[in-house]
Amino acid sequence: MIYKFIDKNGTFIVKNPHIYKLYLPLTNIKGNLLSSISCNFSGDIKKDDDHFLNIPVSIEDIRSNLLCRRDFFIKTEKETIRLSFPYKDTLEIGLLYQKVIKKTQDFIIEILNFIPYDLDVEVMHINITNISKNPQKIIPTSFIPIYARSAKNLRDHRHVTSLLNRIELKDYGILVKPTMIFDEKGHKENKTIYFVYGWEGESIKFMGQFPTLDYFFGKGDILKPESIEGKVKPVDKKLDIFDGKETCAAFRFNNKILKPNESNNYTFIFGIEEKEEKINEYFLKLNSPKKIIEKLNQTKSFWIDYLSNIEFDFEDKNYNNWLMWVKLQPTLRKLFGCSFLPHFDYGKGGRGWRDLWQDIISLLFFDSGDINELIINNFRGIRLDGSNATIITKDMNFISDRNSISRVWTDHGVWPYLTLRLYINKTDDLDILLKETTYFYDHQLKRAKEINLKFSQNDFLLRTNQNKIYYGNILEHILIQNLVQFFNVGEHNYLKLENADWNDGLDMASQRGESIAFYCMYAFNLEDICNILERLKKKTKKVSLLKELFILLDRISSKKVDYSDYKDKQKILDEYFKSIENISGEKIEIEIDLLIKDLKEKANHIKELVRKNEFLKEGFFNGYYDNKGNRVEGKFKNITKMMLQSQVFFILSMTAQKEQIKKIYKSVKKYLYDKKLNGFHLNTDFKDIYLDFGRA
Incomplete structure (x- = not known):
């Protein structure tokens, strides 16, 4: 174990942390400022995808990009100490702060970084102690490159956007306010200020600064900047040459002679605001x-x-x-999403569909607020075809897809019910099932198989043929998601894989791929909904559902489907899709007992089908079919192909029976356990690129 816990609150230390790819998220509970920081002080500071104080980073930048570091130079008569470089380092990480303790021949240096729980700034506090027997003269200089724009400008007009930079030198720092937001779709006036403030001890001003990269480097470069060698002098007033350049917070502090055992400290605050008054407030609270x-x-x-x-x-x-x-992880996931940490650098910050429901789970544990309305709001993202909008914006509105691609994930219908189930079990709020909300409606039809070229709405709300906004209860939303997927099957009578399932990497089998693992999760949902309905019966014996939905409740209607015939299932689903192209909005009351009977038969059918046909002689289930209609898992010549994910979902869904679970565990130990790592691989080595299945 590389880390050692030092208290009961999760605080740990790591010796020589630079040899590991470690970094820490920093934020406050509102997530108004999001930072990542490593032991070499790499990492970015941002509010969202369009507002980065310093350069956006991915994981390799943490190790090798000197322009993304919060750096500090200490020039002495013998050497120049650069704090982003390793010495004899000890890293301490706690909730939610980082402290690096460096020991050189003459100094112990402590560097603390954190974002206060109630302020939207990152704090960096450096304490230098002379541990030698002689007085030590130090010349301290900070170096924090300032990017001050959108992540997209990293490769889109990087130089052009630097020409928009305008700086203001302050007694305690630098403000960077670009003149405009560069966007070829339409440029806009910029109102955002990117700032770094710094001071010594009790609000002692620095002597001057080097406010641009050009000026800081001089004729040198990032490894040997001339400013540190004294060949470039700091300024206390802005020069004409500073605007339109890449900027930095390079503050030259007063020379200091530290006596033996004497200490001195330097503090910085980093942030992004629109009002200078707010920046001054932060300074007064932290100075x-x-x-x-x-x-x-x-x-x-x-x-x-x-x-x-x-x-x-x-x-x-x-x-x-x-x-x-x-x-803490669910809260950090909610705040940082998929876009704002070095290993999670995709998308532009909007939360995805699974994220919405996972975030509610975390709120159920840690938030005392009313979760009811948030859950109901999330159900607005569901379409009548059982698919859903994939992105929700900060103002809680849904959009089809972050990249404007027509696609669907076959697992998405699983998670809303599982989250709702946890909520009901915790609160006993069965009334939420009968609350009504809208449906999402856009250009995508039949689970993205067709496009409505006439779609022109701006509000993305489903309407009836009388142009009235349609409202359905939460139970109806849940039933639509799970019933559609019962009938949405491929040639082996299992759930179509579509554009991927929970494993986003399984995205190359949209024509003939099937996900048995997630078909079983829908079976779990269908069966478990019956348990919730049994409890609901104490409040009401009947529920009202959209008339068209009864096409999928075939055990209630007169038209019974042969579940063993995949074509029969597909035919019913096509009939349902056609019926919802222009709904009347009419609802029909149904007895809950009849609904339970229908759902149970569907759940039992799935589980029996899978148990009978997909448990392999190798001692585990096959979880998928690929784009050629072939089994993915099992023994193929001399190669055994097995995926941990699929086996987990067979067990979680209660499809795997007791004896099967024992055999699965033995197979997992045999094929996936790695003694050297003391852990399990996610899958065996398939020995080839699998273009008929996925990129993962």
Whole structure:
């Protein structure tokens, strides 16, 4: 284990952390400022995809890109210490802060970074102590490159957008305010200020600064900047040559002679705001070492208290500490999403469909607010064809897809019910099933198989043939998602894989691919909905559902489908899709007992079909069919192909029976366990690129 826990609140230390690819997310509970930081002070600081204080980073930048570091030089008579370079380092990480302790021949240097729980700034506090027997003269200089624009400009008009930079030198820092937001679709006036403030000790001003990269480097470069060697002098007033350049917060502090055991400290705040008054407020709240330590302690206490809703106490204290971070992870995922950490750098910040429901699960544990309305709002993203909008914006509106691609994920209908189930089991709020909300409606039809070229609405709300907005209850939304997928099958009578399932990498089998693993998850849902309906019967014996939905409730209607015939299932689904192209909005009451009977038969059919046909002699299930209609898992000549994901879902869905589970576990140990790693691989080595299945 590379880390050692030092308390009961998840705080740990790592010796020589530079040899590991470690970084920490920093934020406050609102996520108004999002940072990542490593032991070499790499990482970016941003508000969203369009507002980065410094250069957007991916994982390799953390290790090798000097332009994304919060750097600090200490020039002495013997050497120049660069804090982003390793010395004898110890990394300390806690909730939610990072401290790096460096030891050189003459100094111990502590560098603290955190975002206060109630402020939208990142704080960097550096304390330098002379541990030698002699006085040490130091010349301190900060170096924080400032990017000050959208992530897209990293490769789209990078130089052109730098020409828009306008800077203002302040007594305690630098403000960068580009004149406009560059966008060839339509340029806009910029109102955002990117700022770095810095001071020594009790608000002592620095002596000057080097406000652009050109000026800081001089005739040197990022490895040997002339400013550090004294060949370029700091300025205290803006020069004409500074506008329209790449900027940096390079502050030259006063020369200092540290006596033996004497310390001195330097503080910086980084942020993104629209009002200079707000920046000054931050400064006044943080402008002394005492205020910094008080705010750090408040921040630690806040996160510990926030996580106290769930407590674990196992005999293994390391495990208890590790679980502190596990408890925090859903909140960090909600705030950072898929776009704003070095390993998670895709998309533009909007939350995806699965994210919405996972975030609600975290809120159920940690938030005392009313989750009811949030859940109901999320159901607005469902289409009548059982698919859904894939992105929700910050103002809680849905859009089809982040990349304007017509596609659907076959697992998406699983998660809303599982989240709703957890909510109901925790709150006993069965009334939510009868609350009504709208449906999402756009250009995509028949689960993205067809496009409505006449679509011209701006509100994306489903309307009836009388042009009235249609409202259906939450139960109806749930039934549509799960019933559609029961009938949405391929040639082997299992769920169509479509554009992928929970494993986004399985995205190359949209024509003939099938996901048996997730067909079983829908079976679990259909069966478990019956348990919720049994409880609902105590409140009402009947429920009202959209008339067209009864096409899929075939065991209630007179038209019974042969479930063993995949073509019969497909025919019914086509009939349903055609019926919802122009709905009347009429609803029909149904007895809950009849509904339960229909759902149970469907759930039992799936599980029996899978148990009978897909449990292999190798001792595990086949979870998929590829784009040629071939089994994915099993033994093929001398290669055994097995995926951990599919086996997990067979067990979670309660499709795998007791004896099958025992055999699955033995197979997982045999084929996927790695003694060297003391863990399990996600799949065996398939030995080739699998273009008929996926990229993963």
